[in-house]
């Protein structure tokens with residue numbers, strides 16, 4: 001049996017290890033197109049902030065791990081897939097046959113079409129090579145513009161702040177992290193950043209980048225121009241599915257997978273940022289684009305490839321950010337469900353906010369800010385799908401009692 005995995009990020013590496021455990025005799029080939037040992041993108045901000053070295057980004061610390069596990073690492077880009085012949089075409093001209101295939105090619109950062117965007121002082125923060133380039137361009141007090149204040153943008157913001165640069169964030173949406181935080185939380189986060197010396201321009205777009213001078217001139221839609229030694233793009237991501245053209249594999253935003261992470265073609269699975277799989281809260285398909293879901297899907301896809309049908313319960317949308325010391329989070333259906341109740345605590349002066357969302361008497365989503373002690377309990381209550389019973393009214397009076405509610409509901413079982 002030959003298992004081939006395209007993509008050596010968290011989804012691919014967890015899948016390879018799970019396959020080895022489940023199928024000791026199989027051949028396992030793990031393909032990646034970057035000239036690096038398998039590493040985790042979510043470690044890049046810690047590298048930039050100087051908290052870890054490059055080896056600290058590697059997904060398996062022991063360089064002999066893959067050899068010992070009998071997992072063949074190969075550096076090559078897959079350019080095409082022929083499901084009828086069960087064969088991949090590689091960019092070095094070779095072809096590769098498979099019995100089972102896992103596509104775990106992740107996503108790539110969007111590059112908006114802005115004049116000047118190809119200047120080397122305009123970078124994404126997506127690969128180890130990007131992190132090296134950013135480190136080289138960001139001496140202390142360098143002027144840096146960050147385009148995009150979404151989830152990844154805010155993580156990069158934190159790393160840049162730790163490097164001691166002077167930072168302006170430009171965000172097209174009317175608030176920061178609009179896909180994760182509601183207006184109250186997004187507004188508080190912006191006020192917090194400004195209080196800590198980061199300039200935040202929401203509802204604003206970059207229209208051009210002047211590249212002729214010693215510094216870049218980042219032109220905004222109100223006509224103002226920001227000087228910058230570096231412009232970092234964090235303008236969303238797109239799943240890596242281009243090489244599937246002509247393969248007949250069904251795609252939406254990502255590769256459409258069923259509850260066992262199977263694609264529309266037999267023997268071909270998908271996991272991680274490239275997969276559009278079941279969402280825990282809605283039951284609908286979505287691309288989750290977070291590492292815990294990538295790792296869970298990688299594990300589950302591998303079990304399906306090697307052993308027997310193993311359904312995936314659905315990925316929980318879950319984001320936690322630490323921005324200049326202020327922790328914000330959102331879980332599940334954080335913006336509510338039709339006809340559902342909610343409970344809110346807002347303390348603007350102390351930068352504290354909690355919003356709970358209910359469907360009948362279950363907690364289905366939450367947004368929090370400045371209340372770190374509740375993060376685990378919020379996730380636990382949502383994932384356990386406990387009926388809250390009398391706890392719903394108590395939470396509506398005081399949303400901070402989530403830990404008590406979790407314990408109370410668990411004891412009732």
Ligand SMILES: Cc1cc2nc3c(=O)[nH]c(=O)nc-3n(C[C@H](O)[C@H](O)[C@H](O)COP(=O)(O)OP(=O)(O)OC[C@H]3O[C@@H](n4cnc5c(N)ncnc54)[C@H](O)[C@@H]3O)c2cc1C
Nearest residue numbers: 007009010011033041042077078105106272273289290291
């Ligand atoms: C700066 C940053 C910070 C982040 N922080 C967090 C965080 O705090 N929490 C969190 O949950 N998530 C975070 N993420 C997101 C997280 O990194 C991703 O969700 C996760 O990496 C997805 O894993 P994956 O294996 O699906 O894809 P990836 O990690 O993207 O791996 C895919 C691999 O496939 C390779 N590949 C692509 N196409 C081909 C091809 N045609 N042939 C061969 N190989 C190919 C790619 O080069 C890559 O090595 C962060 C991301 C970034 C960039």
